[in-house]
Amino acid sequence: MSALVFDCDGVLADTERHGHLPAFNQTFREFGLPVQWSEEEYGRRLAIGGGKERMASLLTPEFVAAAGLPTDPDEQAAEIAKWHKRKTAIYTEMVAAGRLPPRPGIARIIGAAQDAGWTLAVASTSAELAVRAILDYAVGPERAARFALVLAGDVVEHKKPAPDIYLLALERLAVPPAGVLVVEDSRNGLLAATAAGLRCLMTVNGYTEDEDSSEAILVVSSLGDPDGEKATIIANRSAARPGAYVTLADLEACLAS
Numbered sequence: 001m002s003a004l005v006f007d008c009d010g011v012l013a014d015t016e017r018h019g020h021l022p023a024f025n026q027t028f029r030e031f032g033l034p035v036q037w038s039e040e041e042y043g044r045r046l047a048i049g050g051g052k053e054r055m056a057s058l059l060t061p062e063f064v065a066a067a068g069l070p071t072d073p074d075e076q077a078a079e080i081a082k083w084h085k086r087k088t089a090i091y092t093e094m095v096a097a098g099r100l101p102p103r104p105g106i107a108r109i110i111g112a113a114q115d116a117g118w119t120l121a122v123a124s125t126s127a128e129l130a131v132r133a134i135l136d137y138a139v140g141p142e143r144a145a146r147f148a149l150v151l152a153g154d155v156v157e158h159k160k161p162a163p164d165i166y167l168l169a170l171e172r173l174a175v176p177p178a179g180v181l182v183v184e185d186s187r188n189g190l191l192a193a194t195a196a197g198l199r200c201l202m203t204v205n206g207y208t209e210d211e212d213s214s215e216a217i218l219v220v221s222s223l224g225d226p227d228g229e230k231a232t233i234i235a236n237r238s239a240a241r242p243g244a245y246v247t248l249a250d251l252e253a254c255l256a257s
Helices: 015-030 039-045 051-056 061-067 073-096 106-115 128-139 141-145 164-173 187-195 248-256
Strands: 003-006 119-123 149-151 180-184 199-203 218-220 233-236
Touching (some): 015 039, 106 248, 119 164, 128 149, 164 180
Parallel strands (some): 003 119, 003 180, 180 199, 199 218
């Protein structure tokens, strides 16, 4: 049995720049917080796995004082939970409005893998509601319902680059590591996958294209589509020989390598 495990943000859709960033900034405005992240600053915050964790990184003594926030850690955690709940709602509304189209090749490769009998899953640090919204929009509710597993948010204690979420996926899917290919877009995700003993294909984006991807078995600009955006091969350490777009046969070759 073969399994394909997708990250969400930057893999299923180009969500970071056009979805999460504006949702964070709208949340900050609504709560009267003295911060707006630029694209460059948000790129640096992406090194922190998880939305609540990125929000928590704001809580320097100076920021807490300027924002009039409590100093008690439990009260701060409660505030962050409120911010994050609102941010997730804003983001989910953006997805439902069709403002975050799926990345090239995602719907095609998911359909092909499901039709071929592969087991599919998602493993993401984003909130589950947001992940399911993206998945539904990217492939449609019928295809989304056929995913064997969706792991998201706080389902594990340690987020990427820790391997916990992929180790949990292996446990839940009951598939040997040799039969699993992970699709990620960032170094944090790549490190998480490889630390769990899994092969990883990377589909990079504007935020991650310059990150070290030396552990990935195949690195592409996107999965590509025959009648749409073409894939650029950035690095290939597999037996796959993708052309203008990545096929299911290429994924099989990645596993066979």
